[in-house]
Amino acid sequence: MNDNVTIAKNDSRHELRELVSSQLEIMLETNNLEGAKALLVPVQPVDIAEAIEYLPPSMQLIAFRLLNKTEAIDVYEHLESSVQQALIEEFKRQEVLDIVDKMSPDDRARLFDELPAMVVSRILEQLSPEERQATNLLLGYEEDTAGRIMTPEYISLKQTLTVEETLDRIRSLAKASELIYYMYVTDASRHLAGIVSLRDLVLHSPNQTLEEIMTRDVVYVKTDMDQEEVAKLIQRYDFLAVPVVDKELRLVGIVTVDDIIDILEREATEDIYALGAVQSDGENYFQTNLFTVARRRVTWLLVLLLTNTVTGSIIGAQEDVLAKVTVLAAFIPLLIGTGGNIGTQSSTVVIRGLSTGEMNDLGTPKVIAREALAGLLLGLILGFLATIWAYLLPQTGRNIVVATSVGVSLVAISVLASVSGSALPFLFKSIGLDPALMSAPFITTAVDVLGVLIYFTIARTMLGI
Structure with a gap:
């Protein structure tokens, strides 16, 4: 029941975004700015952002300028980076200050990563000293690390404060903090001492x-930890946020779960594209x-x-066999189609296992051996069926030897594909290459070339x- 309600809500939200986008475009085309402004009043910022993204580029700036300053900041943070960049190039100087200066530091740093260096330098000069310092802090860390995605907007407290004093301090700092469910306790040197909820x-x-009352056993990450590892840690412990410390264990920021969700989605998208040998670079x-x-x-x-050319050459070299049979x-x-499918299946589960850490306890040899055994079992089943099918085909003339050679070849190719599909991701990871991006074409190469050789050798x- 709950699942059906969730699906219905998701469908209604999707329909709402489409309706808003289409009506907004009609109103802007007829220059009905008051009507467009009234249309956006009850709509959530994330839905407004999506509606603006689907507008023609010439209308996006007009629609964005209909928003009040507070709403504009929220909407801007939800826009795709390409749309953010297009808008900021059209903004006047004061509009840039109104939007960028009020953005959270981590969202601002993410935006600056997408902008040309000259534009970033110009905007940084126009920011307030506090916001400039906060942004420079994040930009000083390497991309895709905890330091780059953290926010310095958190509540830090001294351990000598009482509960009553702490609540008063929270009230005064709540608007400037991204998260108030957790407070981080530090000593006189800003070293992380504990956490209080x-x-x-x-x-x-x-x-x-x-x-x-504080919890002293705090799970934290360091500024140079890879963002995927941070995401796995937050996912493992179901945190809303995790503190980030520097090399001296001084508290410098927090990574919140909303940023982690974006990272997990982006990394999953990149892996899925890579499995199809498509480079995405994080763009839509x-x-x-x-x-x-x-x-x-x-x-x-x-x-x-080129692989298919090599495969064709190998087939061409077998003219004497093909002339007789x-x-x-x-x-x-x-044979090569089935082998390619089996290899893709093996590589998919191994690459996913590498991403989630599910195979850490098994080790590389056991994983490859397990997939080889799976390939053998699949080969025996498919090979038996292929032998019967080949024998019954009129083209083979009920030749049991030809039919058997097809079945035996399918068994061998299945094992080859499983070993290739499970071993290549480990190989590419060990030499610093992306297993998802590299595995698919090389598995296809191995199965096509070696599969044809195996088939003709057995025949x-x-x-x-």
């Missing part, structure tokens, strides 16, 4: 000090220029084209040619 403050006496694929899309996809397609050529697509042997 809002629940802890409510349950304890007003006169107790934070040193008495369907809003990327088609020439850019073609340039990114053509590299691996050329690799696969022409029907052997009919089974080549079946020659069994047919005595």
Whole structure:
């Protein structure tokens, strides 16, 4: 029941965004700015952002300027980076200050990563000293690390404060902090000493000090930790946020779960694209220029084209076999196609296991051996069925030797594909390459070339040619 309600809500939200976008475009085309402004009043910022993204570029700036300053900041933070960049290039100086200066430091740093260096320098000069310092702090860390995605907007407290004093301090700092459910306790040198939740403050006496009630065993990350590792840690412990410390264990920021969700989605998207040998660079694929899309996809397609050329050459070298048993050529697509599918299955589960850490306890040899055994079992099942099917085909003339050579070849190719699919991701990871991006074309290469060689070798042997 709950699932059905959730689906219904998601569908209604999708319909709402489409309705808002279409009506907004009509109103802007007829220059009905008051009507467009009234249309956006009850709509959530994230839905307004999506509606603006689907407008023609010439209308996006007009729609954005209909928003009040507070709402504009929220909407801007939800826009795609390409739309953010297009808008900021059209903004006047004061508009840039009104939007960028009020953004949270981590969102601002993410925006600056997408902008040209000259534009970033100009904007930084116009920010307030506090915001400039906060942004420079984040930009000083390497991309895709905890330091780059953290926010310095958190509540830090001294351990000598009482519960009552802490609640007063929270009230005064709440608007400037991104998260008030957790407070971080530090010593005189800003070293992370403990953590206190809002629940802890409510349950304890007003006169107790934070040193008495804080949790001392704090899970934290360092500024140079990879963002994927941070995401896994937050996911593992179901945190709303995790503190970030520098090399001296001084508290410098926090990473919140909303940023982690974005990272997990972005990384999952990149992995899925990579499995299809498509480079995404983190951009919205369907809003990327088609020439850019073609340039990114053509590299691996050329690799696969060359592979097919090699495969064709191998088949051409077997003219004497094919001249005597022409029907052997009919089974080549079946064998290499099935092998490619099995290899893709193996690589998919291994790459996913590498991402989630599910295979850490098994180790590389056991994983490959397990997939090889799975390939053998699949090969035996499919090989048995392929042998029967090949024997019953009229083209084979009920030749049991030809049928058996097809079945045996399918078993061997299945094992080869499983080993290739499970071993190549480990190999590419060990030499610093992306397993998801590299595995697919190389698995196809191995199965196509070696599969054809295996097939003709077995056929020659069994047919005595």
